[in-house]
Amino acid sequence: MKTAEQLKVRTASVAEVTKPGAKLEVTKREIGLPSSRHVILKIQACGICHSDSFPIEGHFPGVKYPVVPGHEIVGTVEEVGPDCKRLKKGDRVGVGWHGGHCAICPSCRSGDFITCSSLETPGINIDGGYAEYASFPEEVCAMVPKQIESAEAAPLLCAGITTFNALRHSGARPGDLVAILGLGGLGHLGVQFASKMGFNTVAIARGDDKAPFAKQLGAKLYINSERQNVAEELKKLGGVKVALATVTNAKAMTPLIDGLAIDGRLVVVGADVEPMQISPVQLLMGRRSVSGWPSGTAKDSEECLEFAALTGVRPLIERFPFKNVNEAYERMMSGKARFRAVIEF
Template sequence: MKAVRIPEINGSLSVVDLPLPQPGPDQVRVAVEACGVCHTDHNIVRGDFGDGPFPLTPGHEVAGRIDALGEGVEGWAVGDRVAVGWFGGSCGHCQACREGDAINCTNGQVPGVAYPGGYAEALVVPLSALARIPDGLTAAEAAPMGCAGVTVFNALRRTAARPGDLVAILGLGGLGHLGVQFAQKMGFETVAIARGGEKEPLAKQLGATHYIDSNISDVAEELQALGGAQVVLATVTEPSAMTAAFDGLRARGELVVVGASPDKIEVSPYQLISGQKKVQGHASGTSREVEETLRFAALSGVRAMTEQVPLEEAPAAFGKMLAGEARFRMVLTAGH
């Protein structure tokens, strides 16, 4: 089969021929139809997750069909349409798993790290990683929901915000453009915050009621003028932008962080205590939550904006994503 191979940390991507993997007990093989190119793939390639997985095949936003079953598999059949996201399996026996918190599994698996990922014509995954794709979504539409989609959908529905509340989406990129859509479909009064007035038409097209250009406006003041945000969902990777938005929260408001960065958000105890506000990080979501995200997207019309390229062009697509030239999600497609 064709697959992308990266030999070492910061190594170059190349498309090579590899043996077709065979599923073991409680595993299935998925014939990949589409795989999103996520920025976190770059973090993996540059060694943020250690040097153990190399050589590796990246890819954790996978959509396809089951084409082989391992021993002992029940409840799944060859031909089932499935997605596999950042959550690539859990151990089932650590404390987090026993508490029903599998996304924080101590031994959690990520495709492209724990085992070869979806930049390939096929991959083998554990049963716990599988999410069913509903009718109405193509593979290319489903793939980004396994990481980007479930991240923002889960983050929003786990806040204290209720329909009609003011919710701000900080950033209008790969995560943010989905966040605006989900927020609007959930019934929130949605604010999009981004740099530059040229992004306002897109923000309104995606469902934002309000747009704040952070290049020319004080974000916190603008949010307070609208009554204060119950939630600011930070999809950007710049903590300084999160800091600037924090005082736009209303009393008991929440800054929910999904944009990953090693740098620090600067918020004082005074800011937290005044109005009893909170800062909270949010991870991705389990396979069950990916399934719920897919179902909501199918029902509501939320879709990732994608640029699709064949698997053979993966190195170019990866480079385009790194250069910030992709708008908004690059998706690799494989023919079967």
């Protein structure tokens, strides 16, 4: 009989959620040796994304309880499976929303892993990053450039890659007027990416207290959606080519439609189950369109991280020790975090 040491079983402290609406509970998980193409990560930092409320509050299909939330994960490779080809012990990597795919559904066969019909997502149907150790397929790990420290890299694995990918596929070109709605975890990175991509960037958020941040992050203009009429303000500017909606509230997204230029596009990344109210006439007379964007793959994450290393895009973060994970989560949910809560190990 082999001992735990010989089998290299690691006991990891994790924060799990056992049912919708329950608090995060710190408990232990045994993590064995990685299977063929998996690696074990020793996690250094994990960002707290608003989508972590999907398993914690229970507003998402397919959550497998108990589950360890967290999909903005950065750590070092501790152990590699026997068939791993790329990673070695000590490599510093990140994992985001995409934690594994089936490889045989039509999406996967066309190379589109992120819409895989049985996508594995850390914190949804596999354990995520609120943990000292976790196991992931080698192929979903993105290399983290040395210029970016782990706690600052973590939010780039979801908030970063989502806004970076949505913007670079939006059709906007350097010089175009682009609006970013919301200045939370996603929005404050969206403003930075838009500005560094050369867009004439307008930030829109509630209240005046976020205005100085918006300018500091690269926005040329700030609209306070509580005080100003968003559609009218955007129309005065000639309408935006792209509006990126990062907020959690569908109703707050709808004024963007009338603020779009001819051929303008509303790109939705903020998740809400409520419907958006848009009339066909609002779309057809200006040839306007609405689309969504989900996260991305490890390759996209690497490109996002490289872009951030190159241009100086960094999240503004609040750091929490792992034991204060509930406090960190509440801070994000309260909307007070400036702008991403990150747990560190």
